[in-house]
Amino acid sequence: MRKIFFVLFLSLLTSCSDDKKIDEPQITIGDNYDKKAMLVNWAENIIIPAYKNYQIEVNKLLEEVNTFKQNPTIDNLNKLRVSWLNSYKAYQHVAIFKIGKAEDLYFIGHSNTYPVNIIELNKNINTQNYNLTSLTQFDKQGYPALDYMLYGLADTDNAILVFYTGADALKYRNYLTDLVTDLKNNADLLLKDWEANKNTFISNTNNTSSGSVNLIVNAYIEYFEKHIRLGKVGYPAGKFSNGIQPNKIEAYFRKNVSKILLNEAISASADFFNGKYYSNNQTGPSLKSYLDHLNVQRNNKLLSTIISDQFSLIKIKNNALDDDFVSQINTNNNKMLEAYDAMQINVSYFKVDMLTALNIAVGYVDSDGD
Numbered sequence: 001m002r003k004i005f006f007v008l009f010l011s012l013l014t015s016c017s018d019d020k021k022i023d024e025p026q027i028t029i030g031d032n033y034d035k036k037a038m039l040v041n042w043a044e045n046i047i048i049p050a051y052k053n054y055q056i057e058v059n060k061l062l063e064e065v066n067t068f069k070q071n072p073t074i075d076n077l078n079k080l081r082v083s084w085l086n087s088y089k090a091y092q093h094v095a096i097f098k099i100g101k102a103e104d105l106y107f108i109g110h111s112n113t114y115p116v117n118i119i120e121l122n123k124n125i126n127t128q129n130y131n132l133t134s135l136t137q138f139d140k141q142g143y144p145a146l147d148y149m150l151y152g153l154a155d156t157d158n159a160i161l162v163f164y165t166g167a168d169a170l171k172y173r174n175y176l177t178d179l180v181t182d183l184k185n186n187a188d189l190l191l192k193d194w195e196a197n198k199n200t201f202i203s204n205t206n207n208t209s210s211g212s213v214n215l216i217v218n219a220y221i222e223y224f225e226k227h228i229r230l231g232k233v234g235y236p237a238g239k240f241s242n243g244i245q246p247n248k249i250e251a252y253f254r255k256n257v258s259k260i261l262l263n264e265a266i267s268a269s270a271d272f273f274n275g276k277y278y279s280n281n282q283t284g285p286s287l288k289s290y291l292d293h294l295n296v297q298r299n300n301k302l303l304s305t306i307i308s309d310q311f312s313l314i315k316i317k318n319n320a321l322d323d324d325f326v327s328q329i330n331t332n333n334n335k336m337l338e339a340y341d342a343m344q345i346n347v348s349y350f351k352v353d354m355l356t357a358l359n360i361a362v363g364y365v366d367s368d369g370d
Helices: 002-015 036-069 074-091 107-111 119-128 135-140 142-152 155-162 169-203 214-235 258-274 286-291 303-319 325-358
Strands: none
Touching: 036 074, 036 169, 036 214, 036 258, 074 142, 074 155, 074 258, 107 135, 107 142, 107 169, 119 135, 119 142, 119 169, 135 142, 135 303, 142 169, 142 286, 214 258, 214 325, 258 286, 258 303, 286 303, 286 325
């Protein structure tokens, strides 16, 4: 019965790819890989340091908000914008790890749901009646809402400043503060939770759906598939709609940082695959070394090398994009679709080849037909 189930499972995985047929991976049976050492590397050298840096950047962001609130000048607005982008980039490195407290807090939903709902956001500001912890507030908060508050209120910086100095200035300043305070509260909670439960995470080496490796690997693949490949590129490029949707790009109002955020997320994903420390170039036990330990190959080439090479191609495709994704989509959307296709190939390697080799089942709902 188990053999029948496993065959059916592989069939379902294989059928979910819309790319050309990928040959079956060559796998060496037997797994005595030191998963605990890998979990130690993930927790101590990647995840917790990334959350520490994220907390630092969010704290800086709140400091800049308070400075701007007390003295709303163009200079302070620009300093706030710089801190917003730095914090947004740091977020790309922690959003990957949607397990435990991050899942309980709906961390991604609260932090980076876009496009922002401008009508309801302005209603929040005008009524001053809102609760940002509510699940109904996702598209009125987080970094996309800050993008609107810092760049989208008007066409010029002087006109934007009027919102923070005019008759309703207190409402706009308060909402700005509340947005960043919510980000800070979640950053604090998540770092505290990881530091408190690190040992439990490391000791949970069981190869079950609730095992640490399984949870992180599923979170990693889901984020790459749904939030990077699809959210940052596929949706705005119209991959699953009747036409392009440039209003769905990340950082729509700033526009020319969408590629920066995409590249940051891709680098975070590639670094995690390779076990690269967050703070330096040293590497430790990782998905790459795990696959190499199992000698997983495709056409006599290590799967880890194939995946790494594909990450390099993804970066090449992404770097060919215009800094302004709205302009890119409207002038030559094919480049966006090429970037999407490059990422889709690694999605297939992850979900079919890697999960099969590691004997891990897909633990999230796959509903976009890829």
